[in-house]
Amino acid sequence: MRPWKVRGFVWIGAILIWATLSATSRADSVKSTTWTTLQLAPGVYFIRHEDAPDAFPQGNTTVVVGEREVLVVDSCYLPSSARKDIAQIRQWTSKPVRYLVNTHWHYDHTMGNGEYWAAFPGLDIVAHAETARRSRAYNPGWFTRFPGRADLFRKVLADGKDGNGTVLTEAMRREYAEGLRGLEPVQAEFAAIKDRTPNVTFEESLTYDLGNREVQVRFLGRGNTAGDAVVYLPRERILVTGDLVVHPVPYMFSGFPSEYVRTLQALERLDYDVLVPGHGEVLRGARAHEYVGALGAFTTAVIGAVEQQVAVIGNGQRNLVPVREAVQKTFDVGPWRDRFSGADSDNRDFFDTTYAGLITSAHAEIWGK
Secondary structure: OOOOOOOOOOOHHHHHOHHHOOHHHHOOOOOOOOOEEEEEEOOEEEEEOOOOOOOOOOOOEEEEEOOOOEEEEOOOOOHHHHHHHHHHHHHHOOOOEEEEEOOOOOHHHOOOHHHHHHHOOOOEEEEEHHHHHHHHHHHHHHHHHHHHHHHHHHHHHHHOEOOOOOEOOHHHHHHHHHHHHOHHHHHHHHHOOOOOOOOEEEOOEEEEEOOOOEEEEEOOOOOOOOOOOEEEEOOOOEEEOHHHOOOOOOOOOOOOHHHHHHHHHHHHOOOOOEEEOOOOOOEEHHHHHHHHHHHHHHHHHHHHHHHHHHHHHOOOHHHHHHHHHHHHHHOOOHHHHHHHHOOOHHHHHHHHHHHHHHHHHHHHHHHHO
């Protein structure tokens, strides 16, 4: 459970290969307790962050070093974590960070922007035009609303269920209580933050030469947000997806489910061997492609189940709760829960939350047509 989110190819192939996935594909957890780094290729590095004290997860960061300059993908959530990353980057290279790409506008990928700007004045903060618009619109309200998160957490604990109607388990209750206790140090960081939103935007794609290293920034379609960007290194066959792909349990609390399926199909047309998700461990080879296929298959199946219940119950915004309850009673979600969560209790709690969110998003998409 995460208390912070109150927000072509043949899919069947993904289902048939579930049994062939290695045990390690289920070893990762939605909770991250340590800061770790990994070299993906010469001059290409991955940083995974520990969750913030308020239980908010921090997005992964990717660092790409060329012969002349550096490009960073996503600046995570806490300014203090961004400063730690910058110190590590300076150990890896003396070259300046020239570009910072925000894959989307969510705070766990962008709140460190100001630290990069302070460390590397004049850098380009790059994002899809829609991401830039949403960052400028939503960021000021985030700082205003942040103190109210304590009231939200208390309400969820008192009600015994989250915003999607998921009944809290004891583990979920503990995490909400932990998040409540951790709000104060995070709020102190945000009180001093110097926010920076993207100053370079694109609609379809940008290509950068960092010095004998090509980096492509692309928009493949809407999915998790309206402005999801991916970063692709064609020579190294490395793909950085932001929250279009999250492992081991996907983030499906909001977004555009039908378009998401098509965006995943476009993603699969890229020639990649290493996939860096927005959260979670790096995926490689067939395992990465299998996981993306499973995301598409699951989303397609849930959309179909929602469409079926809308046909029975009727369409309309007020029908969300009965449609969601009907889907949760009739749709056989057990195999999907096992596929994405394994036996890990945190993963399973989180899956139930994101699954409810996917039903809500699918209903909103159908209702809006």
